[in-house]
Amino acid sequence: MTTRFAVFGAGSWGTAFAVVLADAGCEVSLWGRRSELVDVINTTGTNPEYFPGVELPTGITATTDPAKAASGADFVVLVPPSQTLRANLSTWAPAIAPTTVLVSLMKGVELGTAKLMSEVIADVTEAGPERIAVVSGPNLAGEIVRRQPAASVVACKDESVAMRLQAACHSSFFRPYTSSDVIGCELGGAVKNVIALAVGIADGMGLGDNTKATLITRGLAETTRLGEAMGADPRTFAGLAGMGDLFATCSSPLSRNNTFGANLGRGMTLQETIAATKQTAEGVKSCLSVLDLAHRHGVDMPITNTVVDIVHGGKPPQAAVKELMSRSAKPERH
Template sequence: MVEAAVMGAGAWGTALAKVLADAGNGVTLWARRPELADEINRTHRNAGYLEAPLPESIRATADYVEALAGACTVFMAVPAQTLRANLSQWAPHLGPDTTLVSLAKGIELDTLMRMSQVIVAVTGADSSRVAVLTGPNLASEIGAEEPAATVVACSDSGRAVALQRALITGYFRPYTNSDVIGAEIGGACKNVVALACGMAAGYGLGENTAAALITRGLAEIMRLGIALGAKPATLAGLAGIGDLVATCTSPQSRNRSFGERLGRGGTMAAALAGTGGHVAEGVTSCVSVLALAASYDVEMPLTEAVHRVCHRGLSVDEAVALLLGRSPKPE
């Protein structure tokens, strides 16, 4: 049993708080809005983000100092592009040996840092204290206690095993891995490929196209990951192909759904309206992932096509023609 703080009460943060509580840990869930914290404490639900009832042992608060007090493990469940600003506020209240776990999937826009690098830069913590939780983890299914697996990546094997034990339940199975880079690159890039798969589906293309996009998307992810020092086996596992398949094929995936609206001829504004104003992570990630790839001289044509649709006004049919018109080469 650990005392855990989950910082962020969106769908994934809430689902993970449930997992931790079901595994017997003490859990404090930090919500940005006081009214949401009150709702969770009063009703034991977070109806705006997750349908599942929550264990009564979960305590919610809008006071981050209160949430972090006494926590030996802190799970950061805020969006990638807001992690630095939030963590700058939280850092003075973190214990000297607190395990810091990133749930965010992305590359920081201005610095092109992975989330674990942002955590080290802001807190000054040794990288061995920083872990990444990633994998095919759709929050609604985990909230419904449907069987799922995840990856706990940390360079300190002892911390990884401790996290694994703290997270294991009858429906949630964590695996450990020492490859933090691979875990983060898989998570950051898969949302971009999911946008492409959604665009293709909305455009009316079928399963052959989806399979090709997923497979060639994985090839791009592996090229970038290996250039950064990731292990190919990581990207062939849950943190890579597993997360990629779930995000690219599920109608619950915000990125796939966003891409599908674009594929049907919708504008970025219309697609945004369809998600209740929440931007799909891949829309931002395609910018930072493409810039990171360019800095390592890694070719990512699928990511580039998504970037041009989202940010340069390229139509989906033009993107399809662009990809199909590339010079043939060996796989």
């Protein structure tokens, strides 16, 4: 029996994951907000706005109707910007069956509540942990949609659900691993966007690989500290949802957060950088909510704090770097 997915979000990552699912033999209904884009996907079999020239599998159909998208779905995949999830899901929830598994592809922390996306999903739908899963890892959509080999983690508190999702999205170019550490997988995906902003800023300033390696390594350390305080398995951060995702996002020109940071490092203002960025750089808003989360758990996150100072406090990058490097010396702890 063919597994049916509804993917809510026809942007770059939603489209790329729909390709993964269709290539794995699933039936995919792709929900899009704009009727003109949905019509183009259905008539041409492409998504020219995000992936011009890339032919989509025939197993994908698009719609603007949430009820039509979710009808008969075994899994509903959620891919809106993280800060709009609560409002969007409140609209979509009545169309989702009470047995459907909800899958988060989002990598952010909600402003104001400091909640992870799985927690927002539970708030809105009242779904139990056995119905909420996440997918995280090195997920650069531009590579995945072109079927370049990649691996990710599918996490759910219920191991049997994680295995069902794993089997459904395992294709010749996409290799999913299972985990029960939902918190660790989500947190790794959210904080790496903030660290990628820092690495991008350093790159834009003309700083070298030693600086970037330092930011990546110490960024992983502060992510792990926060994860442990929240009950995550620290080993998760050494895997695909931790180091793997962090490395890809910090090193690739396809990374929105890295590119956004580089523009700031070159001297562009926040508003100029936002205007030059076509797609959402999740770290820009999530750095505030990640720092809020760190404060709530009493965890020191100096790189995240520095990113907030630069992005939202207007601190010149040169001054922020000097301040970060002037912190008191201490032993390295893992």
